[in-house]
Amino acid sequence: MKDFVITADSNCDLLPEYIKEKAIGIIPHYYDINGVTYGDELNLTPKEFYDKMRAGVMPTTMASNPAVIRETFQSYLDKGLDVLHISFSSALSGGHSNVAAGARELCEENQEAKIVVLDSLNVSLGEGLVVMKAVQLKEAGMGIDEVAAWIEENKLKFCVQFTVDDLFHLQRGGRVSKMTAIVGSMINVKPILVVNKDGALVPGGTVRGRKKSLSTIVNRMETQMGNHKNGNNPICIVHGDAAEDAAYIAELIKERLHINNIMINTISPSIGAHSGPGAIGICYLGEER
Template sequence: MEKIALISDSTCDLNEEFIKKYDIKILNLKIIYKDKEYIDKVDITPQQVYDNLKVEVPHTSLPSVADMHDLFYKLESEGYTHAIAIPIGSGLSGTYNTLKLAASEHTDLNITVFDSKSLTLGAGALVIGCGEMIKNGKSYDEIVSALPQMRDNISVYYIVDTLEYLIKGGRIGKVSGTLGQLLNIKPIISINDEGIYYTYCKVRGKKQAKSKLMDIIQENLNNTKAKVWVMHGGAYEEGKLFYDSLKDNPNISYLGFGDISPVAGVHTGPGLVGVVIEKEPLV
């Protein structure tokens, strides 16, 4: 009899309701200041990060290898036979590669570490899909086989007030636009097939950028229903207005709202508004 554990990390940005519903085991990343270290989503909030950015831009760190091993030992002691781990994408963090190395030492568990090639609720949507399959009694092999197609159905788009923090954190990927900041050009950032940030398109000013973001959602919903999550980073009012404007869309089968993790906030700075779109498979 298979007993399958579901693992993700704190940047998946799923709320406690989803974590409890699917019994998701969360590995927490870390935020490191000169004088103190914090555990992502445990003893520091996104707002605390934003408030302190002008004073110090902290470093971020993946979950410790010891935490990973401790989790695998705990799963073994609790009778789990299999585990599926879906962390932040390998192109955005070292968490995936480190988790794969740690998993390789636990031969009593059948472990798949799957590259989400995404972040925040883009990875979170994939974790939810996996959790649903586990709850519905699907086998480990069935779930692992389904993950690539599930990933292909998920897309992420977001805008930020400034590229300053993505540049400082080395997370700029294929996003261009340092000069564009001076001209108030706002790139809409997405994630490519390799799991790297890139510029989906450019518009002038944040108001136009949010309008374009809405157009992108409508284009995605033209031919199919989808689950949509609106996310914000230090931009609650903007994010909430965006969320409210989508409430009556008949092609949205689920609409979620939340803020990004403190770790993600370090790299984006305040002012992020974004969406995750998960297209439902055509029947």
């Protein structure tokens, strides 16, 4: 059985040490601040990025670069490896179509090349959890086609509950109206967002107050996990430079569900540009979305 490598994009928000340990290939997504493009060799720390947003800077984002995609895939093909790529949701970025096009071109040029591109229909560590499962299945001895088939069959079981601290970032991205953002901010409304079956981030309700929004996404996660609460699957918490709130959620999960397999990471800038400072998400294996 031919060996293969697992690749993803930088929006998967996996911890750098995990990426290194498991040799995950990462294709960057990009963001622009005041005419400077970041995301490859040049990058900001999460603190620097979110502090700029707090100061009023509005970054723009760009999907993966076709030339970088080809170069990345070709480097693995040159080593005799097949490639399994898991992408950020096609409903939220052009990155998936860019990768699919690059893979198709390379396979047309080289009939022995095999690049399988899967749409995670997920975001941040929701996508990252899919990558981690693929790694687990590969290490258990599955081939590329078996892993791909499992992911396609089960990817809608990877769920996300999300809340943001500032409605104006959602308004800028067209998720809510300007009037909703103004009124909602005045009365301290916090939206709950979910990733639906199409991979889009959609409204899931509203609550009053930050603490209430955090406890609400934990409550909803507990309900949606169903029988998966009894497993040892990781739960991932992502945040837009809100480490204290992420730690608070982690403690809630430990107390309520007695689960200690928790991963915490910051939201990558190309997602954080839309969700803003203070955004918090929980990603986990649950029942169907």
